[in-house]
Amino acid sequence: MSSLLQSTLNTRALPTGDLRYIRSDYPGNLTPSEIRWLAKNNVTTVIDLREEKEYLIHPCILESMPGFVFYHLPVTGGGDTPKSAEAVASVYPGMLDDQMDTIIDTILTAKTKVLCFCGAGKDRTGVVSAVLLKRLGFSHQQIIQDQMESKANLMDFLTSYVRTHPKTDISILIPRVGNIQKVLSFLDQQTTK
Numbered sequence: 001m002s003s004l005l006q007s008t009l010n011t012r013a014l015p016t017g018d019l020r021y022i023r024s025d026y027p028g029n030l031t032p033s034e035i036r037w038l039a040k041n042n043v044t045t046v047i048d049l050r051e052e053k054e055y056l057i058h059p060c061i062l063e064s065m066p067g068f069v070f071y072h073l074p075v076t077g078g079g080d081t082p083k084s085a086e087a088v089a090s091v092y093p094g095m096l097d098d099q100m101d102t103i104i105d106t107i108l109t110a111k112t113k114v115l116c117f118c119g120a121g122k123d124r125t126g127v128v129s130a131v132l133l134k135r136l137g138f139s140h141q142q143i144i145q146d147q148m149e150s151k152a153n154l155m156d157f158l159t160s161y162v163r164t165h166p167k168t169d170i171s172i173l174i175p176r177v178g179n180i181q182k183v184l185s186f187l188d189q190q191t192t193k
Contacts, residue, residue: 002153005024005034007029007030008026009025009153010153010154011117014133014146015138019041020113021129022113022114023116023125024121025121025122025125025154026050026118027060027115027117028061038062045107045110045113046069046070047073047106047115048072048073048074049074049117050072050074050124055072060117073099074099075118075128077094077100081172084169085171085174088172089176089182095124096127096183100131103128120154121154122154127183130147134187147177147180150175151174151176154175155174158173
């Protein structure tokens, strides 16, 4: 699947059959026509999941656009950047804290369609999307399939990134089924308590 927006790599609607919930990588180079498209389709609630430093260094143009409602709600609880692919899977459930509840409640109560994003739209946005889809009653298989679309959308970019940053382990960057399964298992355990 390709990106809904030409200026991004990983923007797509969650599998609800409409544009109610859109997940994305950082929309830092939106064109005027893309901004008009978002407004025309009533995708005017914007949730930035990035940490404070990212938010300040790379602001989102939609924050200052008339007609858009912007929330900066950083995903917390994930800890430091993982040092191995195995460690990534343990970081994901750590994101499921009170802040995650605030993020999901903000998305579900938004009066307009929602665009939710982080840096690449795969880890923080992936966990938020998984929690949201689980709350909406989607199956594990559907949630995993949605998450793995990020791998297809970003693989060329991630491969290129690692070429220019040779000390980076690509296995840490690539979306993996096991990572999102950890989140789903954690959520299942919470609902049985």
